[in-house]
Amino acid sequence: MSELREKIRDVIETEPVVLFMKGTPRLIMCGNSDRALQALRALGAPVTSIDVLGDPQIRQELSSLSGWPTIPQVFVKGELVGGADIVQELAESGELGATLSSRLGDDYATGEERVVDLLTPAR
Amino acid sequence: MPAATPTRSLELLLERAFPDAAEVRVVDRTGGGDHFQAIVTSDRFAGLPLVEQHRLVYDALAEPLADGTIHELRIRTRGPA
Numbered sequence: 001m002s003e004l005r006e007k008i009r010d011v012i013e014t015e016p017v018v019l020f021m022k023g024t025p026r027l028i029m030c031g032n033s034d035r036a037l038q039a040l041r042a043l044g045a046p047v048t049s050i051d052v053l054g055d056p057q058i059r060q061e062l063s064s065l066s067g068w069p070t071i072p073q074v075f076v077k078g079e080l081v082g083g084a085d086i087v088q089e090l091a092e093s094g095e096l097g098a099t100l101s102s103r104l105g106d107d108y109a110t111g112e113e114r115v116v117d118l119l120t121p122a123r
Numbered sequence: 124m125p126a127a128t129p130t131r132s133l134e135l136l137l138e139r140a141f142p143d144a145a146e147v148r149v150v151d152r153t154g155g156g157d158h159f160q161a162i163v164t165s166d167r168f169a170g171l172p173l174v175e176q177h178r179l180v181y182d183a184l185a186e187p188l189a190d191g192t193i194h195e196l197r198i199r200t201r202g203p204a
Contacts (some may be wrong), residue, residue: 032195068174069181069188070196085198086173 005061007118008050012065015048015116016104018075020062022053024115029053032084036072039084039091044109045100050116058118077103129156129192133184140183141165146201157194168202176200 001009012018019036023029025047028037040047052059052071063069066080074081076099081087090096100108127135133149141147146164161180168176177198187193 067178069185080174082174082177086177089173089199 002061004055004057004118005065008058008061008065011048011050011116011118012075013078015075015114016077016108017045017047017100019047019049020052020058020071020073021049022051022071024051025049025113030071032070033072035084036074036087039087039096040074041111042091043097043100044111046104046108046110046112046114048114048116050118054117054119076100079103129187130159133159133161133187133193136187137161137163137180137183140179141167143167145203152195152197157192159193159195160197160199162199162201164201166203168200171202173200176202 017040019040021033021037023033025037028034037047050058052062059071062073066073068080068083070083072084074087081090081099087096090099130149130151134147137147137149138144141163144163144165146162148162150160152158152160161184163180167179177200180198180200181188184193184196188196
């Protein structure tokens with residue numbers, strides 16, 4: 001498996017909530033990425049985000065891992081929840097909060113946000 | 124028969140993938156011919172989590188997604204009432 005794919009898999013499996021998006025939470029480059037981020041923020045979910053615009057390879061490796069062709073993609077505890085439509089729909093129905101509580105515990109809402117850069121080697 | 128509009132061509136793909144669908148509708152959300160909303164209501168979604176329902180729609184539209192016909196796609200799926 002390519003090194004980049006392994007890094008992607010590691011982040012998905014270790015971070016509680018991962019948002020692969022276009023841009024970063026401070027510089028959002030796409031409406032759908034924004035929709036997913038706002039749905040997570042509304043619940044105070046911890047969000048570890050990865051900017052797929054950093055390198056087109058990220059998107060290819062991610063989609064081959066997740067089988068999901070578009071961006072954004074949201075994972076909770078290693079499992080794909082979906083893209084912007086699903087995350088928004090689940091937020092509106094209350095299911096997203098329930099999923100976060102059941103997988104991360106009722107105290108999940110830390111509201112922490114972290115940007116992970118897959119390209120620069122971790123020192 | 125005049126060439127199908129992008130919207131109609133996507134509907135045809137979905138109708139072929141979901142022949143039993145109670146509803147297949149594609150809306151050009153911005154009028155620019157590349158930002159679409161797809162709405163599919165089909166018994167095939169019964170008992171499937173949303174992720175799998177949307178994955179079936181993505182599979183049906185894999186080609187226009189890959190070749191750039193679709194720049195942005197919003198999906199709404201519903202199972203049987």
